Amino acid sequence: MGSVSDMNDLDRFSRSKEGQELLDELRNSLLGKKITNVHFLNEISRIDILFEFEDGATETFAITGFDVDSIREEFWEAIEQVREKEDST
Secondary structure, eight states: OOOOOHHHHHHHHHSSSHHHHHHHHHHHHHHTEEEEEEEEEOHHHHHHEEEEEEOOOOOEEEEEEEHHHHHHHHHHHHHHHHHHHHHHO
């Protein structure tokens, strides 16, 4: 979990000319595009989402709540069930 200092710096970045340009570029690259496929990527400490668009472009996003600690906390029993099946084979 981040600190108030982290949050403040992200807010400052978002309000800066450079930040607004970068975020506008991302927004414009996504607006009006049709998602044709979605993949989930194991990035060691989190699961990212990869979107494929009809023009062949792809974008990868990290989503809040898909980090390993959050997943372990919410789905520990499911993880253990799969681990037990793996151990028994």
